Amino acid sequence: MEPKPKKAHLNLRIYFTLIVLAEVFVMVLLTAGVVLALGKICDINFDFIDIVVPTMLFFSFLFGYTVNYFLSRAFFRPITRLGDAMRKVAKGDFSERMDTESRIREIQNLYTDFNIMTKELGATEIIQSDFVSNVSHEFKTPINAIQGYATLLQGEQSPEAEAEYVQRILLNTERLSNLVGNILLLSKLDNSALEGADTLYRLDEQIRLAIVLLEDKWVAKEIELDVDLDETDYYGCERLLAHVWSNLIDNAIKFSPRHGTISLRLSAEDSPGNIVFTIEDEGPGIDEAELSHIFDRFYQADSSHKTEGNGLGLSLVRGIVSLCGGTVTAGNREKTTGAVFRVTLPLRSPQEKEDL
Numbered sequence: 001m002e003p004k005p006k007k008a009h010l011n012l013r014i015y016f017t018l019i020v021l022a023e024v025f026v027m028v029l030l031t032a033g034v035v036l037a038l039g040k041i042c043d044i045n046f047d048f049i050d051i052v053v054p055t056m057l058f059f060s061f062l063f064g065y066t067v068n069y070f071l072s073r074a075f076f077r078p079i080t081r082l083g084d085a086m087r088k089v090a091k092g093d094f095s096e097r098m099d100t101e102s103r104i105r106e107i108q109n110l111y112t113d114f115n116i117m118t119k120e121l122g123a124t125e126i127i128q129s130d131f132v133s134n135v136s137h138e139f140k141t142p143i144n145a146i147q148g149y150a151t152l153l154q155g156e157q158s159p160e161a162e163a164e165y166v167q168r169i170l171l172n173t174e175r176l177s178n179l180v181g182n183i184l185l186l187s188k189l190d191n192s193a194l195e196g197a198d199t200l201y202r203l204d205e206q207i208r209l210a211i212v213l214l215e216d217k218w219v220a221k222e223i224e225l226d227v228d229l230d231e232t233d234y235y236g237c238e239r240l241l242a243h244v245w246s247n248l249i250d251n252a253i254k255f256s257p258r259h260g261t262i263s264l265r266l267s268a269e270d271s272p273g274n275i276v277f278t279i280e281d282e283g284p285g286i287d288e289a290e291l292s293h294i295f296d297r298f299y300q301a302d303s304s305h306k307t308e309g310n311g312l313g314l315s316l317v318r319g320i321v322s323l324c325g326g327t328v329t330a331g332n333r334e335k336t337t338g339a340v341f342r343v344t345l346p347l348r349s350p351q352e353k354e355d356l
Contacts, residue, residue, distance in 0.1 A: 078107045082114060094122035139179065142172035185243070185316060201238050204229035204266055207277070210245035211264070217253045218262070229266040232275055235348055240320050244328075247313040248279050248341050255283030255339065269344065277343040285332040286339050294330045321345070 078100050085096050096118055098111045149165040149172075157165070207229055211218075218225065234241075252262045260282040269276045286294060295318040314330075321328045326345040333340055 078111070082110060085114065089118055089121070094118050139176070142176045142179075145169075145172040146176075179312070183312070198236050199238055200233060200235045203232040203234035203241075203275070206238065206242060207245045207264065207266060210242065210249055213246065214249055214253060217250065221253065221256065221258050221260070223253060223256050223259070224261045226261055226263040229264065230268065232266060232268075234275070234345070236324055236345075241324065244317050244320050244343065245277075247317050248343070251313060251341075252279050252281040252283075252339070256281045257283065268347075273347050275345050275347055277345075278340060280333055280338055280340045282336065282338045285337050286330060291330060295328070317343075 081100075082098060085098050088096050097115050100107055100111045146169050149168045153162060153165050208227075211225065211227070249262075249264070256262055262282075263278075263280040265276075265278045267276060268274070295314050318328050321343055324345055325348075326343060328341065328343045331340045331342075332338065
């Protein structure tokens with residue numbers, strides 16, 4: 001099948017010039033017709049008409065050219081500059097900014113929108129660059145550890161040392177696997193490519209299961225759990241929300257001191273139709289300057305990286321909760337040290353879900 005030939009398009013300046021000239025020409029013809037009609041009605045000397053009509057024709061075209069010139073300066077020159085700037089942006093220069101002295105509102109709006117676009121594109125480029133850099137770093141750390149311990153295993157080692165090295169390799173392999181899984185899940189969240197059927201299930205039982213799955217971690221630190229979960233039937237994606245509870249509980253265990261207490265609450269909100277889950281720990285809390293970044297990807301409040309993690313858990317929590325139509329906030333306890341995370345989810349029936 002042969003491609004359809006492209007239609008020829010007139011240059012915008014030529015198109016606009018033709019329109020102006022056509023309007024002037026029509027005006028001249030109308031004027032000439034009026035003059036001739038008045039000449040016949042009022043018996044005006046046609047020698048006078050023969051002088052007036054060419055003179056009017058000349059000045060009409062001169063007027064049309066002048067109007068076209070000034071309109072070109074006011075309209076087409078800013079458009080041409082904008083086109084040049086957009087070609088630079090197409091080549092990857094997102095630092096381009098435009099300003100105009102034009103008083104035409106549409107031109108001003110175009111320049112403003114262009115500056116907003118380049119600013120957002122620049123921010124996106126920085127985010128992508130940081131994402132690649134952080135991913136590379138997070139992959140490199142466990143891979144180097146695995147390589148190092150595997151190298152040590154090639155030499156003669158005591159059984160105790162071999163067991164320790166194998167354990168280290170397994171831990172870093174698990175860390176690498178979790179990182180890959182989190183990145184894939186984030187990618188699916190970004191591209192709305194998640195698949196999973198909504199089901200009606202007990203939300204409080206799901207949270208209890210997350211607590212049990214992390215038992216080894218909180219038992220190792222001898223942490224006490226204060227759990228108060230109201231019986232709650234929830235209709236949603238069970239597989240996705242499991243990531244929310246496991247990440248929040250794991251995060252609380254990670255930052256809690258030995259022999260600390262973690263409080264977990266699940267109840268209906270004062271306003272009908274919502275449920276609230278809160279989790280509080282007795283850790284160092286979150287610095288005020290870090291609260292606005294706590295849900296950013298690869299952001300770690302523990303800049304020393306003494307605790308395990310890759311900074312993706314809370315970003316996943318926010319993405320999943322938002323997908324479910326809820327909100328998640330972070331803060332600090334008022335009277336004692338520690339962080340507080342609050343998840344609010346709307347309660348919907350299967351019928352309401354279908355209506356949405």
